[in-house]
Amino acid sequence: MNVQVEASPGIESPKRTAILDAATDLFVEQGYGAVSMDAIARAANVSKATLYAHFASKDALFATIINEACRARMLPDDFAAGMALDPCGDVRPSLVALGRRLLGFLLEPRSLAIHRVVIAEGARFPELGRAFFENGPVKTCAALGAWLARQHEAGRLTIGDPLVAADHLIGMLKPGLFLRATLGIGDPPTQAEIDATVEHAVSAFLRAYGPGCVQGR
Amino acid sequence: MNVQVEASPGIESPKRTAILDAATDLFVEQGYGAVSMDAIARAANVSKATLYAHFASKDALFATIINEACRARMLPDDFAAGMALDPCGDVRPSLVALGRRLLGFLLEPRSLAIHRVVIAEGARFPELGRAFFENGPVKTCAALGAWLARQHEAGRLTIGDPLVAADHLIGMLKPGLFLRATLGIGDPPTQAEIDATVEHAVSAFLRAYGPGCVQGR
DNA sequence: GTCTATAGAAGGATAGAC
DNA sequence: GTCTATCCTTCTATAGAC
Numbered sequence A, B: 001m002n003v004q005v006e007a008s009p010g011i012e013s014p015k016r017t018a019i020l021d022a023a024t025d026l027f028v029e030q031g032y033g034a035v036s037m038d039a040i041a042r043a044a045n046v047s048k049a050t051l052y053a054h055f056a057s058k059d060a061l062f063a064t065i066i067n068e069a070c071r072a073r074m075l076p077d078d079f080a081a082g083m084a085l086d087p088c089g090d091v092r093p094s095l096v097a098l099g100r101r102l103l104g105f106l107l108e109p110r111s112l113a114i115h116r117v118v119i120a121e122g123a124r125f126p127e128l129g130r131a132f133f134e135n136g137p138v139k140t141c142a143a144l145g146a147w148l149a150r151q152h153e154a155g156r157l158t159i160g161d162p163l164v165a166a167d168h169l170i171g172m173l174k175p176g177l178f179l180r181a182t183l184g185i186g187d188p189p190t191q192a193e194i195d196a197t198v199e200h201a202v203s204a205f206l207r208a209y210g211p212g213c214v215q216g217r
Numbered sequence C: 001g002t003c004t005a006t007a008g009a010a011g012g013a014t015a016g017a018c
Numbered sequence D: 001g002t003c004t005a006t007c008c009t010t011c012t013a014t015a016g017a018c
Helices: A014-030 A037-044 A048-054 A058-073 A077-084 A092-107 A109-120 A126-153 A162-173 A177-183 A191-209 B014-030 B037-044 B048-054 B058-073 B077-084 B092-107 B109-120 B126-153 B162-173 B177-183 B191-209
Strands: none
Touching: A014 A037, A014 A048, A014 A058, A014 A109, A037 A048, A058 A109, A058 A126, A077 A092, A077 A126, A092 A109, A092 A126, A092 A162, A092 A177, A092 A191, A109 A126, A109 A177, A109 B109, A109 B177, A126 A162, A126 B177, A162 A191, A162 B162, A162 B191, A177 A191, A177 B109, A177 B126, A191 B162, A191 B191, B014 B037, B014 B048, B014 B058, B014 B109, B037 B048, B058 B109, B058 B126, B077 B092, B077 B126, B092 B109, B092 B126, B092 B162, B092 B177, B092 B191, B109 B126, B109 B177, B126 B162, B162 B191, B177 B191
């Protein structure tokens, strides 16, 4: 099932926008299989025929939407903004701020929903998995790695391989809360839980990568 | 959609076993939506009526199977065995061995498939998410935490909170390879990649939690 | 472009014979 | 318990009028 993503999303029309908006919410919230074209048409106040006038098939509509969602919503702006700043003295406050932004973003309902959908339909739409991976984790890791490398230059951290270090920081931020939230178990994480997780992760990260750490063991 | 898991799986019958075997492979491999009762009946060499004689509905069959898969296949036996041994001198080789077993297990096709299915259908079957979480991550983390705590007692590591430390080790093992494999991007990880990831994770973990580390910063 | 109405296929579930 | 044959619903996709 090799469905091409809509090639020319250029033409704007009210109906088309309504379709995209409605379908995005439905698909992201409920997944591919659970959403019917009828439901999309109803939610968009459009007939099914109009739907098919704009999109060749359900597959094409889904692929277009999820692809766009991956591209548009992956890297939080204020995270990128944080990356632009270098700390004056101690790196710890910067790391805590970055960790809080990143974990908070990952735990947002919309982020979790996209993550779920991409994993769920990865077998049917391999190109979506790649779009998600390239626009999300890869970009985030690269940005964080570059920032870490700059701190190494400045003598504020001791980073061997920036990408590995970025993976380790992100990896220590995620467990517990993220998996629980992805599976929808228990109550949503509180800000206090997020803060505690970030504190633990940053502390461990600084012990492993702080100034004066010896990498070669 | 609150589907009860089969209450009495006690009675063994050849047909029933054939159904369970066939359906397990299909569901785990392709997910709930993509598998039809027709396909299951065909794969099990059984009529659809027989299917419904043994299981009340597709939902019930699915829930029974995934629940069982979560319970049976979660914690690798040789991982548990490794937990029983305490290292003689340096902990590093033990950590590397444990990390290799755990990461290798997580990357097995069957493990990845279960992980995908549980995340995909988590909204429709909340009890499956819980079954997976309790039998998989929670048990693994508890076992690893207990082992880490023992190493702390023996002065081989410096562990503040064992569960947090276990989360951090597992978190540093997973990124990169695990997400890529879950999304099915690129080639499956090679043993060399696995080994390198484990080495990096264990090195960072030992810098953060090795003997003589000061926790309170 | 947009609608109403419908064709055509697939899937979940069951009736009734053995 | 097991089978064959079938019902009924739902879904994707399209035909034809405006």
